[in-house]
Amino acid sequence: MADLPANRVNVDFPFKSVGVDYAGPFFILNRKGRGARVVKCYLCLFVCLRFKCIHLEVLSDLTKDAYIMTLRRFVARRGKPTEMFSDNGKNFVAAAKELNSFLKANQEPLSEFAAQEGIKFSFIPAYAPHFGGIWEAGVKSAKHHIKRVMGNTHLTFEELSTLFAQVEAILNSRPLCPMSSSPNDFLSLSPGHFLIGRPLNALPAPSLDDAKESSLDRYGRLEQIRQHFWKRWQKEYISKMQLRTKWKVDKSKINIGDLVLLQEDNSPPLCWRMGRIVRLFHGTDGVCRVADVETTRGCVRRPLVRLCPLPTSEDLQA
Template sequence: MLLFRFEHQRLKHAGPQALLYNVRDSYWPVAGRNLARKIVHECVTCRRFRGKTLTPIMGNLPKDRITPSFPFLRCGVDYAGPVLILNRKGRGAKLIKGYICLFVCFVTRAVHLELVSDLSTDAYLLALKRFISRRGKPSDIYSDNGRNFVGLMTEFTKFISTCSADIVEYATTQNINFKFIPPYSPHFGGLWEAGVKSCKHHLLRSLGNSHLTFEELTTLLSQIEAILNSRPLSPMSSDPSDFEPLSPGHFLIGRPVTAPAVADYIDTPTLNLNRYQRIEKTRQHFWARWVREYISEMLIRTKWKTKKPDLKPNTLVVLKQDNIPPLKWSFGRILYTVPGKDGVSRTAVIKTASGIVRRSFSTICPCRTQHWKRVLPRRGHVGAVI
């Protein structure tokens, strides 16, 4: 076993097959294949690189995403960028950094894009005010907490850490609930991450190597916003007599910011309604199709279909981090898990050397100890020297 460990380290942590091949150059170990697998499996360095995170069963859709409401009443916000902007037209123009602030509706998946000039509290609040003026005041805004951005980790972390108090204070005065997702868990905000990806898809292909001024780029983002809001929410039918598929634009056109509550006209004959009631019936018809076509499609689970055992308190784990190598990942012990509304835990509170943190299961690698049976060598079963 000592020989296999030495060769495993000398060969820079080679796999079982390569390890056994090199040992057999000088020795013929009995049951060498099993011993090589055991050495590689028990190697601490190799196990840290092979660490697998937990994948709990796919949860139900949040209540905020399946409850009919006005567009952008409950939404998520994210930043994309930086993008390079010309400070003026003509020769001698300089390039400055700009950022795209994206708002996405939880119910209709409608997208609203705002171009901001810098990462500051004032720029963010001005973008939020423009959004409220055009789309109406939201009741809940979900956001990253600044630790999910990998490419611009330093800038975004500094922005959120210095401006979060002012942002939350403004949202509180406006009766808006501002909520953050767990750290290092961008998949908790998959809705706005997908929106950023779609926005970049059109933006990069439209711009190419050219640079635009602030007004020109704002116009381009408005056109991209219109394209994103024209995408179908449900699969399109091949039958020409079927309804046109719903899109976010169906829910954005014709809705006043302060629309009053109205009666349900779905089952009322159209001939018995006046013009205003017919418009309301058309809007309610969109919501009925939204429940029948879009929500039924979203309820299908494509992966993570099985329920797995929960993490127990005092379990030793490794915390996966994207910005540092695996050998520098920190250890911790589970204090307790946080169950969701469906009773399935997807986040845990962990005690580390630097303090108590909260992480999602997708960044936790349990350190399960494999108990090997101790096999004593029998007489005559000694490796023969060649």
């Protein structure tokens, strides 16, 4: 495996280097009420190569003009990137040619910043999706569960845009590593910190897990889809942090003072319960399987299989 490129490890602003990919199709209604037709739309995913921040957009088709308008919306909200990476889809190649020719032909009328710097488009080789693993992983996280929680529900374009924005917030709230090594600090670093400088939070809403779909209005159904996505994706993210093969050799690296993520079954969206290990309990065989965890709501006792230690600086250097 080759070393990571410079745009993956050098510190810079979020979304300076961006990977982009499409997903779909999703079927939506062209309008509300009777006589509405079902049409296709697509998901366009932008991922920051440095901090793994996610930005989701809805597209009505796969044309070059639709991609350019999506790129304009992205630049208006996140800033202009210096380089973009994508596969060799025809719509990506056509958009790159048109934008580059526009920048070259209109350098004088453009602002000073745009005249000095343009967007560099790079395309990975054909039939090499592993070259873009970072945005392929983002597409899997978003599309895999959106398809399943939506089911046969047909939303409008506005409702789907709202759902994608909420899914984007959920993906950007995931804990990456401890904020500090202080035993009194229960905060973790997330992609949202690089976007707004603080953790992403969600508006409080009643639980709709057990509500019947037929008894909900359109807004209630949209909120139920968001909560279902949160439960599915949260469990998948935690299970990936707890990867293990056989329990024949003790390979646990949990120590007192480590920041861990507690696996909770009924936590609300964007709520990650964090804590610090304050005590370890060893069995007669000398293996630790239970720990006391100090949280913002008091000390709790949990088995190690329900705790997910966040990677430390030593783990990242190993």
